[in-house]
Amino acid sequence: MLTYANFHLTYILPVICVLALIVHPFINRSEIFKIGFISGIAVLYTTPWDNYIIMRGAWTFPADQLIAVIGYVPVEEYIFFVLQTVIVSLWHLLCARWSTPCLHFNHDKRSYQLIRWIPIAVLTAVMVTGYWISVPGTGTFYLGCIMWWIAPVYIFIWYGAGNYIVTKLTSSAVSVLVPTVYLCWIDQIALKANIWHINVGTSLNLFVAEDLPFEEALFFLLTSICVVLGLSCYDKARGMCETYSHEFPHRFGINLTYLNQMCRAFIKPEYAMSSVVTDDIKTSIEILREASKSFNAASFLFQSGIRLDLIILYAFCRVTDNIIDDETDVLRKKCKLNVIEKFVNELFADRKSDYDVKTVPYTAKVDWAYYQSELTGEEMASFRAVSRIAFYLPRKPFYELIAGYQWDIEGRLVRNEEDLLLYSSYVAGSVGTLCVYVMLYRCDNDVYDVFGEDDYVIEKARQMGRVLQLVNIARDIITDSETLGRCYVPTEYMDDEEQEIHILCNEKKPRSLGNKKLKKYSTRMIHLANKLQSDSVGAIRCLPRETRGSVLAATEIYRGLTSAIQSSQTYPTRASITKLERIFIGIYSLYVKSIQYVV
Template identity: 30%
Template structure:
């Protein structure tokens, strides 16, 4: 009886597993836990017979002074734990690296031979199959080496080869199209680390590979080439297995026509059916639309893009599609060359919504309603989840776009010289405008949250639960005001260059200036800083009043909503900090669209982490703002 192997775990395997657990604890969902348990179970069950055979045939041995003693099928307890801890660590690293990934966007119909990229990927699939088949068949060659020196290599190949071949054949699309960092990193990092751990264990004599079963080559002193291959292969199995799981889950979640209701924990049989589904049956229009929506958000709505990775399943997809619809509409109106063109886009959007919500919305009528839009916009609009959304907030959003049309579309020019003609005359006008363009979006997001709430179809709509829901919707609309006020305060310079001023006219008059002067000076008129500070004060007052309602939302969505809200309000905190320091606000400008102010990425990640763990940034500190 000895503690050598136990100390290997206590010093080298358990600590990194604990660190990864702490890091991922706020991010891990029920489906993530399901993946891990599933993979660990498969790894243990599949490896026990193989490992038992290696021990029985003396390929490797464990000195009695290095292990505690209890065994299963001759496998020491510590070795069984190694199966679990290695799979667990690699799985956590994979989940961490791939948390923002929407796997659906990496799938495609590979059955059309006329598409050149399809032929390219099919050729790579075949090449991979040949490679892994040769890897498996090489076991025969190693088994023929003299004096059984290739036994260990042969057993590795015959054990791992068929599984790697099968996983590659079933999930080759994401394995080939995912960024390499998403697949290679979770293989290379734990492999390199376990090579070091294995070297230490072999040199200590914690376990031993018998000299008659190894070829005698070493990666470096102390690390046999068989051991190096073993850890590379086992981590590859885990990563390929997780990718195949995600591939199947993407098919299950993305195509309601194939799977009307997604179980909380999809059965292995359902996942296998999804993996074996022919790519020819994929809804490519849905894949392309979600791909376009993600492209739009990653470029123009980084705060929401960050928050969207916290959600999962169909809720995440529908939130992405809803927010992309809002971005598409906003961009069409903002980028119009004239007020008349902007009004035409609003009219087209109105027709699209009327058609979508009509009792008779045939595919032909919907295609006609979508025809005026650019292809990329059309792909997004066609997927708007109207079945889960009330129509009124969407039409109110279009009324907000109509308010934008009241401003001239000619950059650098003021439409008139009468301040009274500016649409945002009072704080009340500002609230109405913000409620149309932002409160509506917040309300729609919450409708999706409740629509996709697990078990929502079987829950009783009690008076208490409906009251909580109504309160959350009401506070969500208020929070939308806070986010829009922050947005307006951020974009004063940008809006002024576009001939707009959303700061209330009466507030500006109190500071001795007018909307015309704000536009003519590109947002640098006297009194603008004081007005922006006043707007941010209002935003944070509303935020402070409404944020508590987030904790009344369904538990599965709270963290994502917190991240979305806190990420956006952090823009306001940065603005206030800059104003308090008397620094130039345009230093905030990043590389995003129209040089809009943004929060540096490291700070966004810290804010997101704080929101996930429930530690919100809170109200901004009281500071004397330099507004001169």
């Protein structure tokens, strides 16, 4: 016989287990706290109401099949409040985590107020109507109770997060509808099995489907919406904190300071915050999307705060690289490099040492008027975005990047593997270091453990950066030569150094070296990359747990390019892998390969 407890075991818990398995790489302390917090509120808010309507006879339960009853409500029912919240939350995480919160901020005051107040007026009317029609013993009792009970929660959430939610309608709708349909289906099973019974005297006796009373379908729809609204309101508040770190400076923690900050961020309308900040982020996202399919795909694997700052950093590296590359004249290139160096000097003016970082946001004194005249709008946006997160980053990697640009401007040759690794350290080892700082600062640990240059994890992160740069160089022999007249293949690999450098850097005709040679060079660099990779990948274990799978997947997606180069008969120009391959590598790394680093 299907009892209420068996019902949970058969229809609810297995679904939770499957969902938990799917979303586990994306679960962090903040997500767990969010689900726990909303479940707690669900229990607190629903308990008096459920007791009231059962007392008034809207539902009944066969007493002999229950574990226990507290007040008027079976224990299994209290458990259901939590289980439904957990199902909807896990499903919502899967549907809604893919976009960056600040992309959903509405900075226009007029439309913001309309979107905020019109639904609140309608909901107030619903609440009042519900109150009037919820006369005990009448056919509208159950419906009316649902209306006056749910509307105040909607009003409260809508006040702070309505504008955020309307821009996420598709993902919110999918988050609501799929669990609602499932819950309605199992509700029919429960009703048929007489696990609970709806009183015909206090309901409308309308049926949405066979054995599914209108109020039941409405109840599951509205409660699922309620959970999704609650989750979205948390996401909006967190998005505000991540986007406006200077106004909301506290890192995640389960304490009153952080909760107070989250409440402020929830109440604060986005139109009262600077739209320049979100516009700068949008520009950075656009730069990443256009520049690198691999890193764009990989960025989605990280939680939103980490993703946001990695995107800002990537855009800064890309923009500064282009500033130099786009100039044809060496003197102009040097002037541009000076502009970048001046900016970095200003950004880190008050640091005591190369790896000195701050834990509290502050505004660096940057001569923005000067950069306005030197940089394009896109470059300015990227500089401003990086200036807002620079407080927790060390200065050394930025100077290493500059040393890499200097190398390019001087047209310095890569003589041997030592040079190759030094260059890769400058342009990508530095990025690896910065990635670690981002992950440490933006992950949800209470403490911000700062590493220094000599730390094992920093050394290995630098090495992983070098690995990816070697892959990049091994893939780009043709484009580096044709578009930039550059060669990063160590000259010690070459049979005739002078002639081959001339072909690659002056004639810019790399194909005349022939496929065999090009493949030989790229294979040697790939072998070197693989050696360094196996030596550094273990350090992933030292990163915050919730980032390990994503880091592995991100680096593996990029390393996927090596198989595209090696599987080709010829040496391909800018080898790439398909979207499907990227997804496959991402999923395999996240769910299978990363197990050894996570457990």
